[in-house]
Amino acid sequence: MCGIVGAVAERNITAILVEGLKRLEYRGYDSAGVAVYTNDKTLERMRRVGKVSELEAALAAQPLVGRLGIAHTRWATHGAPNERNAHPHFSGDIAVVHNGIIENHEVLRERLKAKGYVFTSDTDTEVIAHLLTEKLKAQPDLTIALKATVKELHGAYGLAVINAQQPDRLVAARSGSPLVIGLGLGENFLASDQLALRQVTDRFMYLEEGDIAEIRRDNVQIWDVSGQAVERQIVQYSDGAEAADKGEFRHYMLKEIHEQPTVVQRTLEGRLSQNQVLVQAFGPQAAELFAKVRNVQIVACGTSYHAGMVARYWLEELAGIPCQVEVASEFRYRKVVVQPDTLFVSISQSGETADTLAALRNAKELGFLGSLAICNVGISSLVRESDLTLLTQAGREIGVASTKAFTTQLVGLLLLTLSLGQVRGTLGEGVEATLVEELRRLPTRLGEALAMDSTVEKIAELFAEKNHTLFLGRGAQFPVAMEGALKLKEISYIHAEAYPAGELKHGPLALVDNDMPVVTVAPNNELLEKLKSNLQEVRARGGELIVFADEKAGMTNGEGTHVVQMPHIHDILSPILYTIPLQLLSYYVAVLKGTDVDQPRNLAKSVTVE
Ligand code: G6P
Numbered sequence: 001m002c003g004i005v006g007a008v009a010e011r012n013i014t015a016i017l018v019e020g021l022k023r024l025e026y027r028g029y030d031s032a033g034v035a036v037y038t039n040d041k042t043l044e045r046m047r048r049v050g051k052v053s054e055l056e057a058a059l060a061a062q063p064l065v066g067r068l069g070i071a072h073t074r075w076a077t078h079g080a081p082n083e084r085n086a087h088p089h090f091s092g093d094i095a096v097v098h099n100g101i102i103e104n105h106e107v108l109r110e111r112l113k114a115k116g117y118v119f120t121s122d123t124d125t126e127v128i129a130h131l132l133t134e135k136l137k138a139q140p141d142l143t144i145a146l147k148a149t150v151k152e153l154h155g156a157y158g159l160a161v162i163n164a165q166q167p168d169r170l171v172a173a174r175s176g177s178p179l180v181i182g183l184g185l186g187e188n189f190l191a192s193d194q195l196a197l198r199q200v201t202d203r204f205m206y207l208e209e210g211d212i213a214e215i216r217r218d219n220v221q222i223w224d225v226s227g228q229a230v231e232r233q234i235v236q237y238s239d240g241a242e243a244a245d246k247g248e249f250r251h252y253m254l255k256e257i258h259e260q261p262t263v264v265q266r267t268l269e270g271r272l273s274q275n276q277v278l279v280q281a282f283g284p285q286a287a288e289l290f291a292k293v294r295n296v297q298i299v300a301c302g303t304s305y306h307a308g309m310v311a312r313y314w315l316e317e318l319a320g321i322p323c324q325v326e327v328a329s330e331f332r333y334r335k336v337v338v339q340p341d342t343l344f345v346s347i348s349q350s351g352e353t354a355d356t357l358a359a360l361r362n363a364k365e366l367g368f369l370g371s372l373a374i375c376n377v378g379i380s381s382l383v384r385e386s387d388l389t390l391l392t393q394a395g396r397e398i399g400v401a402s403t404k405a406f407t408t409q410l411v412g413l414l415l416l417t418l419s420l421g422q423v424r425g426t427l428g429e430g431v432e433a434t435l436v437e438e439l440r441r442l443p444t445r446l447g448e449a450l451a452m453d454s455t456v457e458k459i460a461e462l463f464a465e466k467n468h469t470l471f472l473g474r475g476a477q478f479p480v481a482m483e484g485a486l487k488l489k490e491i492s493y494i495h496a497e498a499y500p501a502g503e504l505k506h507g508p509l510a511l512v513d514n515d516m517p518v519v520t521v522a523p524n525n526e527l528l529e530k531l532k533s534n535l536q537e538v539r540a541r542g543g544e545l546i547v548f549a550d551e552k553a554g555m556t557n558g559e560g561t562h563v564v565q566m567p568h569i570h571d572i573l574s575p576i577l578y579t580i581p582l583q584l585l586s587y588y589v590a591v592l593k594g595t596d597v598d599q600p601r602n603l604a605k606s607v608t609v610e
Contacts, residue, residue: 001027001604002099003073005196006160006170008217009187014064017071020196021052026398028604029073030081035088035095036069043095043164047086068167070160072097075604079122091129093164098125099177099192100156101609142166143214146173160190170215174207177608178352181205181213181220188215205232206379251597253399257583258450260404261443266393267408268439275433277418283388289370290423295339296323299331299359300347303402308347309479310575311413319421328355332362344368349405350606351380360385374412376405399598400605401490403583410576438570448567449580455564456581459546460588462517470508471498472520474527480575484582491590491600501534512543523574524550548581
């Protein structure tokens with residue numbers, strides 16, 4: 001989703017801004033732009049639809065040279081993805097870039113139009129630029145004028161502003177969209193994600209909700225939501241672990257799929273004793289809080305929501321704790337009845353997804369027992385605002401389609417299930433010790449599943465000419481089927497739907513013919529025989545079957561039936577294992593289709609707007 005980069009330095013900053021944008025490309029965007037206060041003392045900009053490389057080429061042909069600038073990658077919300085709507089937006093001497101959505105933009109636009117301001121874009125952002133110009137008339141100091149401006153904005157924003165009349169600074173405001181200041185020597189930077197600035201610094205200061213910042217070359221000042229001057233902690237990164245290269249792999253997504261044994265191992269590290277889960281992995285107060293939990297409410301979006309759906313099966317089956325799961329965009333606007341002693345659990349790779357964050361904030365007003373975030377980013381808003389946290393150790397995920405974040409979330413959720421059951425004494429005899437043992441073996445099992453890479457690549461050929469697919473699963477494999485369908489949609493643009501296999505005959509069977517491949521996950525559990533009958537229903541209608549089946553399930557290839565034998569695994573852990581071939585399948589279908597695997601069209605990695 002939208003990205004922001006800004007710089008104030010003694011050297012030319014244009015290349016730094018463009019490099020920053022490139023590092024944010026993985027988040028998904030449709031246009032890019034940069035505004036520079038040039039060495040000729042004029043404010044100039046360059047904007048392009050499409051990739052940052054197009055902006056870079058335009059800048060190579062017509063360089064902008066200066067020591068103060070802001071840049072942006074835009075993911076269209078208000079107005080089509082064209083050059084006119086790309087950021088930065090200008091108003092007189094002001095240039096603004098913005099992440100988020102200004103909800104009262106229409107009212108502000110009418111008011112500003114009545115005052116004679118002329119709008120050149122369809123964006124909500126342009127009102128900020130004009131409003132700031134208006135405020136500067138009464139109060140010429142840019143920082144003070146920005147403070148007055150944000151008071152009138154409703155919605156979410158991360159803002160960076162420069163003013164040709166005050167070229168000594170870059171000003172910024174955060175409310176609902178993250179911003180981080182990168183500290184250099186005699187130069188300072190701003191970005192929506194520290195990754196954009198790792199090329200220039202390893203020292204960062206994260207703005208908090210409601211903060212306004214004035215960033216000069218040699219000084220940074222911050223005011224909090226109440227207008228008090230505040231200091232924010234400086235975080236220093238020393239590791240090189242975040243290196244973003246694809247190594248031997250053709251795409252980040254494939255690399256990330258293959259990293260799963262390692263990151264699952266990392267997510268387990270330090271969290272298991274000989275035969276138990278260490279409850280304190282969720283925080284020092286976890287045991288006390290968990291002892292009171294009688295219900296769980298899970299809220300998440302996209303792939304993270306699917307992880308929550310798997311967890312529901314585990315929580316109810318293993319720990320005997322009633323669990324509800326809901327997508328955050330629905331939960332946040334619904335009148336929710338909260339059962340006594342309900343733990344609110346949010347799941348998010350980024351920890352910045354706008355709907356999930358808003359749901360957490362609402363939850364705080366609703367009388368939940370406490371909140372827990374299962375998240376991959378330790379410095380995210382979700383983690384900061386939750387009572388308890390379990391960090392997944394997936395490392396940076398660059399592919400927009402989530403893979404290793406999902407499987408590590410599942411591991412985290414199984415640890416949660418066992419912890420709740422342990423503290424509440426609701427686990428069956430020997431269950432925890434068995435599952436701890438199985439978890440230890442999981443990285444090896446995942447490696448075995450990944451070894452099927454070339455088998456799945458061959459199967460992918462069956463999909464090259466298809467436009468629709470059904471994914472079937474039963475029990476905890478139903479959310480796995482949903483995740484498989486989501487992956488296929490996201491990166492190959494093939495229409496895919498998931499159904500619990502038992503629902504097939506209640507509608508989707510009408511779609512089945514020889515143009516509709518049906519993908520099924522079939523671990524060896526008590527639902528296997530029922531699933532086999534469901535598959536017969538498909539074959540009888542000419543549907544081609546692709547079945548990922550436990551090697552002990554006794555399923556074999558036949559006419560129109562392609563069986564991929566999966567390593568045997570404990571049924572509880574099977575959703576984690578069966579995710580792997582579905583990820584590989586989508587990946588290879590997308591490669592055959594020639595799509596942009598790591599940055600699929602219209603999608604964003606971290607959805608920081610509603
Ligand atoms: C976007 C991404 C998905 C992700 C979802 C939730 O839609 O493209 O891959 O699952 O957001 O993101 P989160 O960071 O909250 O897990």
